[in-house]
Amino acid sequence: MDEIFGAPGQLLASTIRNATPLVFAALGGMFSERSGVVNIGLEGLMLISAFAGVVGAFLSGSAVVALAFALAAGLVFALIHALMCVTFEADQIISGTAINLLALGGTGFLMVSVFGAGGTSPRVEGFGEVPIPLLSSIPVVGPALFSQSVLVYLMYVMVPATFFVLFRTPFGLRLRATGESPEAVDTAGISVGRMRYYGVALSGLLASLGGIYLSMGILSAFTENMTNGRGFIALAALIFGRWNPIGAAGAALLFGFALAVTFSAPQEAIPNEFLQMIPYVLTIVALAAFGGRAIAPAAIGKPYRKE
């Protein structure tokens, strides 16, 4: 094992790094879908934020500004999705696809206008690794789990935090209710549209954390289409995890592990193309095995129109 995949500690660290953007995006997707709005635009939301973060860092040299840029980009794109789906009652799949295409084309175009060339942006100062004292010195798991970027620690906090918000606050109850039965929410005197805007906006903010972690946590530059399907894997993790924060995070970890294996395996052992399929094959298998039985919010995908 060790010769093929490197030390277990390294594989674990790589799993965490690969899972982090998936977890953020899956949690984001959860807020949107729990409110009843399908969000296949996660991919685009991550991509645009990955880019915006790098631009912020490039212009200011500050990680805080970069983060603000990423969050703002994710939020704006999410609000476009909400505007289309909630206010204009457009088809949610089409709107999400539009977000993805817009992000892909838009970042490609802006690469040239901001940095003068496509492909890969200039290097920026990324989020460095911040070892947590004591915890990071635990053998094997210590460095893997606790010698990471602050965004990874934020991800650790975000999983229970979103669980708490969803299941222990009035906001969470209303959000879940909106995804199940907008009619009931309406008769209870709660605005369905507002709840859905909140849900989609939160998905934009969380997905943007995943995006900026890709460009400034793992790398220190933006590369065109660097999300490369991660938004869709996150969506699969969400379904696999049954729209539950803990479940989605668990599924994202599994998919992150598959990605880590792909990246760490030497080419001679197994053909690279085959390895690269693993996360996607796993996604399909997971969806086929559990997707049908997963219980989606009952009113998901349907625009709500008051009679």
Add this chain to the structure above:
Amino acid sequence: MTEERTRGGTAGVEAPVVLEMRGVTKAFGPVKANDGVSITLGRGEILGLLGENGAGKSTLMKILYGLYSPDEGEVFVDGERAEIRDPKDAVSRGIGMVHQHFTLIPALTVAENIVLGAEPRKGATLDLAKAIKDTEELSERYGLRVDPRTRVADLSVGAQQRVEILKALYRKARILVLDEPTAVLTPQETEDLFSVLKELVADGLSIILITHKLGELLGISNRITIIRDGKVVETVEASGTDEGALARLMVGREVLLRVEKTEAKVGGPRLSAEGLVVLSGAGAKAVDGIGLEVRGGEILGIAGVDGNGQTELAEALAGTRPAESGLVRLDGEDVTRVGANGRQGRGLAYVPEDRGAKGLVQDFSLSENNALKTYDEAPFSKWGWIFPKAMRRRAAEALRAYDVRPPDPDARAGSLSGGNQQKAVLARELSGDPGVIIAAQPTRGVDVGAIEFIHRQLLEQRARGKAILLISLELEEVRSLSDRVAVIYDGRIVGEVGPDATDEELGLLMAGRTGGEKDA
């Protein structure tokens, strides 16, 4: 404030008036659902609202609850003009509503459903413990038994209704509107509900009750306002009227509350089941070895308390639910492995009990719904091509023949009133000239005039030699239509009696006590 008498009304309120709706008008396109309707409600009173399907009762109540905005008219609560723009306004005025179609969320627990939108908080968090405690207190106080921790999806219809009432009470409703609360209840559940309602009015609440069951209305209400075609016809004292008079007022003609039945001309067996075992959605044996036979020219009634396997039996016979074991025969042919579409092609018609979910596609037009099962046959289609004109023409005929209002083939099914949806399903199922008819709760939620009409239709089919299986929770209905009555209990037929069996006889069988009068 009460000088202005209810239009056409004769019976006035004695108690202080808590609610007055004045001159309410509401049109949906060309349909005037409410046309200058005025009603008054006194404190501690139960006011009955009576009217045909589509008369505008639900519309009036939805206006009161802020779900629809009226074109004209005013609402006064405690003598004060109330501007009710949305349900929140209604709730803040102390108005609560139990809808004709429930608005509970199956995936959430009882307590979560009840507090939704008015959640008890501890800091920023939801105080679930308090929600459960409040729910328990309320249910204790009014005898509305329900466990706050169960998921609504796991509750019986009667229990769901109690949750709806608790939801209104939790919001401190002083005026409670119940839109056809008893349509889906068993007689026992209805009795329980009514004792709760009496408790509530004794506590100073005022109630508006909509039901098509005249006997119930006479028994519990103080006054009854009758609405026809969106207008108030009259308001009468419940103590000074009777069922015949009420039916006449609401329909505008004499109504036969019990239709005449001709002598049965029984033919050969057409629909039969042997050792039928059917599983419920949860995997339990809902039908546990049922054998039955329906012959041409007769109506076999299935009586029983709701939830004893009726739904699964009907679905297994119709082919929409697989049989675990046993046989289903249609005109002698074994159709156990034949799907619903194949059975319908062999002349089986099926009126499902849940018309909203299983009978109609709510977002389709009536003409599309009418062709739902035969869209792939002439004259609706040829060479894989659909002819909407033919669909519309056929639908228009069927809708007129079955008095569906409005008889507009282009109307969206979901826009019809509850009873008219039921008639639209019947129109589709019976107009295809089927040989065998399975009718589950065919008159649930329809008005007395329409009940008479539907009963006539079923008896006419019987006279034409059709075999009819009638599944109903209404004992009166089963008895007046059936030639034989089989009683179902716990997934088994526990006995068969004639239509002249007494209430006691049937009641004992329905409670699962066999071996009383006759052995099965």
